[in-house]
Amino acid sequence: MAQGAQASALQRTGVAATLASRAMAGLNAATAFVGGPASAALMAGAGAVAYFAMQSTQAEEATRLHETAMRDFGTAVDGSTDKLRDMTEEVPL
DSSP: OHHHHHHHHHHHHHHHHHHHHHHHHHHHHHHHHTTSHHHHHHHHHHHHHHHHHHHHHHHHHHHHHHHHHHHHHHHHHHHHHHHHHHHHHHSOO
16 A cells, blocks of 8 residues: 555656656747847846836826926916905905
């Protein structure tokens, strides 16, 4: 019985080793396509920098739009305040 369990465990270990070996071969083939693991890491880093640069540009645009909206809002409030002041001055006491 113990020998059967050992044989079964040995067989599972062999299958796992074969799968791991094939996975590594596939990974090596995939990274060889882009020039190896170092090139793949550099490409990933360049992609990250490009992504953050794009996000920064979008944030700058959002900031600009917000500043414009706040300026327009301030102008509207100033106009309303002037109108209220004029209306108050027109009310006879």
